Amino acid sequence: MLALVILAGILTGSANAGLPACDLATLQALGYCPEVANPGDSIILDGTQTTSPDPGIFPISRDDWQQIIIDWSPAPPVPDEFTLCLDAWDSGRPCFLPGEDGEEPDEEQDEEAGIPPITITDLARFAPDGSVITGEPDNVGVAGLPTNFVADASVHTVDGELFGFPLAVRFTPSAFDFAFGDGSTATTTTGGETWEALGQAQFTPTDTSHTYAERGTYTAQVDVRYTAKIDLGVGWFPIAGEVTSAGAPQEIRIFEAHTALVAYTCEQAPSSPGC
CATH class of the missing domain: 2.60.40.10 (Immunoglobulins)
Incomplete structure (x- = not known):
């Protein structure tokens, strides 16, 4: 924001022919002049107003000044649905506050128990x-x-x-x-x-x-x-x-197995080969 300094120059009868003479008491009553001493041969007008980069049009009247302040006042916040719901509490409508991203789940919202894949x-x-x-x-x-x-x-x-x-x-x-x-x-x-x-x-x-x-x-x-x-x-x-x-x-x-041709069985000849 740009600080606008309103500075009125020296207004004297000789330097400003044809202009009405300044009355310090009147200007102070209108709110334009601070409580300063009058040097006698000049009137000093100053004041400070915070404005937008556009310096506007001089001089700024008291009414214009008040309008500027009104125009620059921040707009009131728009209530969200939850606030509107609370304002209408007697309507019987239940109000729910939406969760935010990254919000930790409650213990009751734990992942459902399930059987893992079986191999x-x-x-x-x-x-x-x-x-x-x-x-x-x-x-x-x-x-x-x-x-x-x-x-x-x-x-x-x-x-x-x-x-x-x-x-x-x-x-x-x-x-x-x-x-x-x-x-x-x-x-x-x-x-x-x-x-x-x-x-x-x-x-x-x-x-x-x-x-x-x-x-x-x-x-x-x-x-x-x-x-x-x-x-x-x-x-x-x-x-x-x-x-x-x-x-x-x-x-x-x-x-290993070996065979032999014998005339008698092992019972008949126990000493035969293979017996």
């Missing part, structure tokens, strides 16, 4: 230990002949709790990864069956049999892969992926 790795701890592998007959085999392996694994359900929610998990075997201990491996979709269950003679090949080339002791193992479905009380739904349960190792002894 197959979350269910790994529910899976059973891997199946123990068994080689027929009695974990003993003959080099050059098939040894039949059987892994016992089946569909099963485990009850438990995950993320604080009770659930049931149903595991279904999807693959069997055999490691026979001589560097050979095989993957099947079945754990195998015994020769008796298959109706086959001993030392005949099966889907899960393996033939060792040399005698020795081998450590065989089978890992079982499972698919999973879970039930949270509203029905079963599948979980993508597979979980693997590692099986316990099992020693398999492989022997």
Whole structure:
């Protein structure tokens, strides 16, 4: 804002011919002259008014001055809807103060409790230990002949709790990864069956049999892969992926077999070759 100084020059009868003489008492009564001493040969008019950059038109009358003050007065604030609502409190209308950005949520507005996404790795701890592998007959085999392996694994359900929610998990075997201990491996979709269950003679090949080339002791193992479905009380739904349960190792002894043509059985001749 620009400070406007109203300064009236020296008005004298000789310097301002034709103008009416100034009466200090009259000017002071109108509010234009401060209480200053009259030097006798001049009248000094001054005053200070804060104005906009536009200096306006001189001289400014008392009425104009008051109008300027009115025009420059700040407009009253416009009440918001909440204030208007409070002013009309007897209308029965409920008033709500809107929240502001960044306002901290109340404890009652905490995020709804929900079950986090469940993955197959979350269910790994529910899976059973891997199946123990068994080689027929009695974990003993003959080099050059098939040894039949059987892994016992089946569909099963485990009850438990995950993320604080009770659930049931149903595991279904999807693959069997055999490691026979001589560097050979095989993957099947079945754990195998015994020769008796298959109706086959001993030392005949099966889907899960393996033939060792040399005698020795081998450590065989089978890992079982499972698919999973879970039930949270509203029905079963599948979980993508597979979980693997590692099986316990099992020693398999492989022997060599030699045949000989003899005239008598071992009962008849216990000292015969092979007896």
